[in-house]
Amino acid sequence: MKKVIKNGTIVTASDTYEADILIEGEKIVAIGSNLPEAGAELIDAKGTYVFPGGIDPHTHLEMPFGGTVSKDDFETGTIAAAFGGTTTVIDFCLTNKGEPLKNPIAVWHNKSKDKAVIDYSFHLMISEITDDVLEQLPAVIEEEGITSFKVFMAYKNVFQADDETLFRTLVTAKELGALVMVHAENGDVIDYLIKKALDEGNTDPIYHALTRPPEVEGEATGRAAQLTGLADSQLYVVHVSCSQAVEKIAEARSKGVDVWGETCPQYLALDQSYLEKPNFEGAKYVWSPPLREKAHQADLWNALKSGSLQTLGSDQCSFDFKGQKDLGKGDFTKIPNGGPMIEDRLTILFSEGVKKGRISLNQFVDISSTRIAKLFGLFPQKGTIAVGTDADIVLFDPNVERVISADTHHMAVDYNAFEGMSVTGETVSVLSRGEFVIREKQFVGKLGRGKYLKRAKYGEVISNKEEISI
Template identity: 80%
Template structure:
């Protein structure tokens, strides 16, 4: 059914203005003043902002880790994302060394089939680089539309790849038009520090942070950036947490290297002291890289403002405190890494960023949606409000005040890391390709309505062809 959204203030990465939006056949058909159509449902957005749907470039839904599986799957995770104003997620597809890449991709298609309520796509992990993997990459890009590859520089003996694998991946990405993503921590040094801590009987959650100091993130970030420059390739550093990593990215960008960085809301508002909570409560805040001392927050906010960091992901990877996180009692290395973040990503950036004057309204849209769409081959189909774009729209009340709590959360985990945090601003209604997923704060979507998105190559603008989508 046609819809006209009236009386709202449209906000894009470039403009802020009052106008009506006509939606037809899943697309934005017209933007103008005083639009009318007797066949259209009228949606009154008086007093609200109208944002393009948020894009979360960093999620781990139903992901195996540490002998368990992350709590939120493509059903609960995407419902929570929609409540939070996100209409597209890009999830990480893990691979197994020695096995065909397509096997892992098929597993992720099976996980998401008939579950996702919003559109989604995949990144692909590269754990090894050899002739066999090289031969598979063109079909991954052409057939699956997966144009971003993740390399772990941490998790020794689990996910960690060596520098040769990273460099060859960068070389191939340059040739094929793909973007290389890195988890930048020095896994070898971390492994040594972890073993020293355990030998000394240091087993509490806080030692997760103390054995992964900012220096190991800064070093790995700088190393990855220099390898990118050497390969004349492109790099996206995920979940940047600290001054050392920001400085490495800024230095690389000043050299002209094509290096980008993402941070996450948890690093903007939480700090290392949370891991010291008594009664093992600190385990709730164990993820990698770890939370940092508070002074790093100002550095991250400044980097978002200056553009040395460009995007905000959630790194959603939720585990229950009871029954999952407590697997690490007596040994912090056995605490599953990750937290429930996906629902609060957009609201925290708005409340702590826009409302407190750290970033502008247009920068907020760019950081949560537009820049991500451009970086990952989804623009202009996603990430903006313009004629011809998908009608992924968030109607957002900028003045409502609320307190974040697990009691009102839609994520599946038994806790919320932002418990008790007061925020201003909340999505009221959310549309995915013209249909309400959230209406007046209630879920009204349909399981399986989300489309799998094939993305364009890095640096190319997405065409408007229907081939972008594959059910």
């Protein structure tokens, strides 16, 4: 059935204007005034911004970690994402050394099958680079459309890869047209600091932050950027949390190195003091990198405004406070790392960013959707509102005031990291490929309708493979 969205203010990464949108099937077929309405369902968007659907480039749904599994899966996680205005997520396939790469990819396809209510894709973790792995990577790109590889520089003896693995991944990615992502923390130094803290009897949640100081993130970020320049490759630094890492990314970019940076809403709105909450409540705020002292927030916002950081991911990895986070009572290293962020990503960016004058409305769209689509091979199918694109559309009320709470969120987890925060702005309705997922703040989607997206190579358009400027 045709749909016409009327009376809204369309906002893209470059323009803000009033127009109507005609949708046929899954696509936008016309934008303008006096569009043909015969036989069409009319959707009144008066008083709302009409955004392209948000793209979350960084989620961990149903992810095993620390002897447990993250609480939100591809059903609850994508429903919560949709309530927050996100219409596409990119999750991470975790690998094991010596295992054929097709195996973890199959596991993640199985996790998402018949569950996702919005579209999704995968990144692939690289834990080792052997001749066998190198032989498999072209098929991962060509057959699965997975064109981004994740390397961990932290979590020693669990996920951490050495510098040779990172460098060879960068070299290979340049040859194959993939984007390398890094979790940039110096895992060896962190391991030393953790052992020292435990030996001294320091076991409370705050020591998660104190054993992962910003210097170890800055050092690893700078090292990864240097290796990227040496390999003449491309790098995407995930969940940037501190001034030191921002500085290293900006420095590398000023020298012409192809480096991009992502931050997350938790680092923009929360600070290290949350880990000192009494009664072990600080465990709710344990994730990596950790929350920083409040002074770092201004540098993160300034980096988003200036373009030194370009995207916002959620790093969604939720664990219940009771029954999961409390596994670390008496030993902060046993607290599962991660938090529930997928639903509030866009609200935090809008309320703390646009409403407080830190970023513009068009930057909001670029940071939360358009730039991500371009970097990860989804543009122009996703990430903008234009004739021929997927009808992934969010109607967003910019004036409603509300308080974030676990009592009203849609994630499966038993707490909200932003509990009690007053915010301005709320998603009203969401369409994914022309069909309502959220309508007037009610879920009307269908489990399994979300489609797996094969993505174009780095720097290429998904539809016709022409080069684009990113």
